[in-house]
Amino acid sequence: MATSTTGHAPVQETEATTVTITSGGAIAIALLRLSVGFVFLWAFLDKFFGLGYSTASERAWIHGGSPTKGFLSHVDVGPLQSAFNSIAGTWWADTLFMLGLLGVGLAVILGVFMNVSAIAGTLMMVLMWAAEWPLAQFTATGDPSGSTNPFMDYHLIYALVLIVLAVIGAGRYFGIAPWWARVTGGKAWMR
Template identity: 55%
Template sequence: MSTSHIHRANHLEHVEAPGSMLTTTAARALAVLRYATGFVFLWAFVDKTFGLGYATPSAKAWINGGSPTKGFLSSVEVGPLQGFFHDIAGTWYANWLFMLGLLGIGVALTAGIGLRVAAVSGTVMMAMMWLAEWPIAKGSTNPVMDYHLIYAIVLVVLAAAYAGHTWGLGRRWAKLSIVQRNRWLI
């Protein structure tokens, strides 16, 4: 074996395996992404609850008797689940599941805890919203990939990268005995 081959082999022993190292800058960037994404979910919850006038007028606020799901789901015009979405539009359980999902995902992301649960529940929520909008049939600028799917991917990346450990409570959360016994809660 030549000296250059030996040098290359020794060098490879010290190379980090893919995914085994996250730079401080990358960890901080993921923390900022986590906070920003968490704020998106929390803002939607607050605006729909109190009708701050951005996406939800005060008269249609949840606390004023409005439905957080009726307008969006009853206006579904295309897609294979159109009838299903019309059937659940405005129901108490759809409203509560949607609002608890927004709140839970938002709190988990901003606190940096339960990111696996947030990733799974948020991905389900985003997939359902993608199906409701059904960009394939709308003549969208991109009939497959839209912001719902981007959010779902972001949630998975944040959970996979343990993004709650930087500027969040992820490390403390992971040490709790209930989390140690139920690793899916990380």
């Protein structure tokens, strides 16, 4: 094992090692994966059927409502404000948003397509972060933005969780990834 210094702290170079996850760790990873997947899937179900949580029945997508119009038309802060306002309620924004929620939610819950889900979910979360623009303390009209942190918010946390779940192969833990790998011949992008 060689030790070198790069900048401030010593860095130790080691050979790749196998990490063993305890059964408690596997359960915790599976619970985290299922929880984050359910956040996406529930958002889809509520917006699709109007289950009365964030979407009333009369505003459901199946009743002609728009899952993006309310959120994007009220963006009043940040450099992308006009872009978000202009796509609010468009058929393609609604469709992409709903397919993203459904796809990411199901894939993460099942533990398959974790890499694709991490990319799609991260893109969705970063765009939603940009729509809320927590960097701004005031809206375009001068009112307080309500931001509680100058950078970090739950959208970025969800994005990081999706990335970590993909990197560690979380679908292996109480997911269908092992079975899926056998069926698909172990194609890495499908895991």
